[in-house]
Amino acid sequence: MATLVIAAHGSHLNPGSSSPTYAHADTIRDVGGFDAVRETFWKEEPHFREVLRTVDDDEVYVVPLFISEGYFTEEVIPRELRLEEWDPEMWDSDGTDASQATLTAADTGQTVHYCGPVGTHEAMSDVIVRRAESVTGDDEVGEGFGVAVVGHGTERNENSAKAIKYHADRIRDRDRFEEVKALFMDEDPEVDDVTEFFESEDSEALRASGRSHGRRPCEDIVVVPLFVADGYHTQEDIPEDMGLTDDYREGWATPETVDGHRIWYSGAVGTEPLMADVILERAADAGAPVGDALDRVREVTGGAALAGD
Amino acid sequence: MDTSPYEAFAEAAADGIAFDGLSATTSDGQVEVTTPETSVTAPVSAPRGGLAPVEEYITDWFFWHQHAPQAEDRWAFLRWLESAEERSVPDRYEALGDGHTRSWGQLAVTVTLGEGGERRYDLRHEADAGTPAAELTGHDDPREMRDIVEADERGRYRPLKTAPTLVDGWVFHDIDAATLLEAIEYCYPATVANWHREREGELDISHWRETMERQTGIYGVIQTWDRGEGHDHVEWVAEACCADSQCLKRREWQYDGETDLSTDGGDGAFPCREPCSVVVSAARQWTKLEGEQSRTYEFELTPSEKEQLEALVDAVADGRAAEIREADLYDGANRYRTRFLRAKLFDDEGNLCGVPTSPEE
């Protein structure tokens, strides 16, 4: 058997930052599949530096609860876990393909299967769709609805935009929603102008192009921020930028009407229970003997009807 | 696990047992047991009757080998909790009868004896020692510890788990060893593992310099704070953050492998093996602030005003500001006193005595 370690950012200021990590860890603990499940953080304890010494197993699967490949997943986590042989080349990824690398932790001698981040796993597309279902309360949501997947943009990490586009493309290819867009906080196409990207002309043009199956204008837009936890960006910046509210402290309605569109703002995708499934998938892809834990997690998180690809 | 202590013991004795003052072997179908007090024998096939006089030794062996988690660090910690290395089995059993308590940070752990020598534990805040468990909020799921440790008594988030601001009023009563260890792990993560490494002489300490040299990204700048001009700045960091009044870990890291800090590391039960993320974040801010050159300012203050400024800094640094009573006008950090000082000495821009921060302003 083995131990699963979920590695997340955490916060010195916001207790909510680590709650999704704990929630998903609990889900996986409850279904079994690992001897133990441990949480570890960059800004909270146990720190990445010290988590492995609290783990009994010699075989450890580390899944970063991060959205994209980049500074944290390629540099910070492996360094702090003392995976000295690590080289980002081991993932052989161009930004969204990281799978896993098997390494040895220098301080404990444990075998660490270092997995790609949850954010770029293909199952993450299902979580975004699930988020759309849960925020609208409609398991069949699609017709008449547009979806905006929102991320940081490339300012700090070019792979961050890649992950957003990757999932937007995948969801668009399913032909379930009228329109799917990748939007960003700090670059074009910007989330500030969200409604402009779902104007009826767009949809009409699509219909004229024959690509649609009777698409209508997206009066309804589901906005899903591809973030691990709710915090400053998802609860203050994005809602204000989109015009859901002038002052985040006053809150907003779901849906909220902006420029004649109904905006269904879901909050961080990382709080969706189905995320536990992506974490397990990452570990299973790396060879973790999870048995039927995946099926059981899907039962609990409502992922039984995962579309997959 | 489903065998009785006696049968499990008799079976294991075939390979020889030496544990906690007891030794046992088998020959000709008999198990022979010697303790400091007595020697007994019994048939391996039906050991219970013959071994009854050394029951405590048998159940002790059984707990430590069949019930207690076997991971070395946690096993050693559980032993430490009942002072197992210092006391004989009969002494310990007598003490455990009433409950044997040790503290771990702000936690008080009491060990008692359950059925068949199994240890039961009571975990609570040390401030609640002596309070009947029924008067405290009871918990049995170790995950609930996460909620307990999240905020201090004023509801403020606790970013540092080992800050001495753990709230009281709760108890995990009559729990088993595994639950205890898990709850402690959520309260003070990795402290048991590092404590054990230290006892074994294997604590891997990362001193200030190597820790800061490892930093990259927005923390990479901290390296520039070490300018080869001594390490006073690190003494100040340690005094600011790592004193026992701020953190219960005993700071074992120094400036570097050759240069100890003179600031006291504290008396905590568990060690701190490298500057934590709170200290690293703070050091980043100080690196920026300490990059400034000092200037000469001129302020006119009465002697009492000077002392009041000092009292204010002290009150905030000691976390005392919120406790100062509304009408305690003798305390320089009293709110009215402070508001008066501001009304008198600050100009409209908030400058002390009207002196601008930058003269070019």
Ligand code: SF4
């Ligand atoms: S670095 Fe200082 S404040 Fe941080 S855990 Fe260690 S002793 Fe405590």
